[in-house]
Amino acid sequence: MEFAPSNAPAPTRALATEAVHAGREDLVQLGLHAAPIDLSTTYPSYDVEGEAARIDAFASTGGRLDGPPVYARLDNPTTARFETALARLEGTESAVAFASGMAALTAVLLVRASMGLRHVVAVRPLYGCSDHLLDGGLLGTEVTWTDPAGVAAAIRPDTGLVMVESPANPTLSEADIAALAHSCGSVPLLVDNTFATPVLQRPAEQGARLVLHSATKYLGGHGDVMGGVVACDEEFAAALRQVRFATGGVLHPMAGYLLLRGLSTLPVRVRAASATAADLARRLSADPRVARVHYPSVGGAMVSFEVYGTRAT
Ligand SMILES: Cc1ncc(COP(=O)(O)O)c(C=O)c1O
Numbered sequence: 017m018e019f020a021p022s023n024a025p026a027p028t029r030a031l032a033t034e035a036v037h038a039g040r041e042d043l044v045q046l047g048l049h050a051a052p053i054d055l056s057t058t059y060p061s062y063d064v065e066g067e068a069a070r071i072d073a074f075a076s077t078g079g080r081l082d083g084p085p086v087y088a089r090l091d092n093p094t095t096a097r098f099e100t101a102l103a104r105l106e107g108t109e110s111a112v113a114f115a116s117g118m119a120a121l122t123a124v125l126l127v128r129a130s131m132g133l134r135h136v137v138a139v140r141p142l143y144g145c146s147d148h149l150l151d152g153g154l155l156g157t158e159v160t161w162t163d164p165a166g167v168a169a170a171i172r173p174d175t176g177l178v179m180v181e182s183p184a185n186p187t188l189s190e191a192d193i194a195a196l197a198h199s200c201g202s203v204p205l206l207v208d209n210t211f212a213t214p215v216l217q218r219p220a221e222q223g224a225r226l227v228l229h230s231a232t233k234y235l236g237g238h239g240d241v242m243g244g245v246v247a248c249d250e251e252f253a254a255a256l257r258q259v260r261f262a263t264g265g266v267l268h269p270m271a272g273y274l275l276l277r278g279l280s281t282l283p284v285r286v287r288a289a290s291a292t293a294a295d296l297a298r299r300l301s302a303d304p305r306v307a308r309v310h311y312p313s314v315g316g317a318m319v320s321f322e323v324y325g326t327r328a329t
Contacts, residue, residue: 031105031215032283039101039276051097053273057088075261078254088269090261095272101279102235103247105214106227110253112260113245113272117210117230118145119265120244124177124206124226125155126263127255133176134158137167139196143185143208143230150179164191168199177226181208182217183312188320190312197223204252210234215286216314226252231275234317237285241274243267289317297321 040051061067067086074081074090081091095113103111114120128134136150136159150159160170167178178200182191188211197205206226207219213234219227229235231243244267246256260266267275297311297319308322 078258117244128176
């Protein structure tokens with residue numbers, strides 16, 4: 017049996033408060049309770065040349081767009097609220113949202129490939145499609161699979177990224193993120209934090225440069241919104257915005273709204289789901305048909321287990 021009872025920390029007051037207020041600080045002044053949803057794809061233009069210059073600047077730097085919005089593939093005010101809130105929860109400078117978790121990972125790989133850094137060191141297991149994206153050659157990525165202890169030795173001059181999922185899908189294996197970050201040296205470490213959420217684990221505080229979520233899971237929380245997001249420093253965020261602008265994997269503003277709303281209840285949901293999952297893990301471990309139960313030390317809603325016998329028995 018390999019599970020510890022949930023030791024999920026109760027969210028600090030700061031985290032629970034951020035979950036409700038981050039990205040919505042201006043609402044009181046606007047006289048609103050819920051965040052407005054801006055569905056505009058394009059906006060009135062009063063200064064065509066000035067606007068063209070702003071678009072050019074955005075395309076070449078990815079810097080935050082000051083002033084009124086221009087076009088929805090650059091940014092969107094509703095989605096920006098979700099990005100601000102998620103960055104606050106993960107303890108990073110910035111966050112950049114995408115149409116899905118896979119679009120988010122694709123953008124990270126493209127940022128690094130654009131610098132000639134196509135080699136990735138990755139720790140298995142990863143979510144199946146992430147594994148496929150890295151391994152299948154679709155983006156010209158070359159991957160070295162290793163375990164956490166082998167990361168330092170696997171890094172080459174053209175390594176652009178080290179990637180780990182913790183807890184991992186589907187085995188729920190966990191990595192020592194701080195130790196991994198140390199092994200990475202100057203190579204960015206990306207931690208897929210989908211299963212833990214910032215309620216249970218904030219990888220940036222342990223040295224990860226990039227924190228990725230399939231927002232489709234717990235951030236949304238209700239099975240009705242697809243999205244992805246990368247929380248990181250502003251320098252990497254700017255590069256991600258450039259890729260998002262050029263390749264178009266934007267999050268729809270309605271999804272941005274739903275994800276922002278999902279964050280409000282994230283700490284409460286994650287704690288409740290962790291308690292249920294830990295109880296399930298305990299019960300499974302007492303079942304004589306169950307060989308092993310895996311439950312992450314950080315807690316969370318996922319439990320995996322192995323049974324005796326074969327599929328047929
Ligand atoms: C851990 C993890 N990362 C990434 C993804 C991909 O996210 P999406 O389905 O939002 O593209 C998934 C999807 O199940 C996942 O479980």
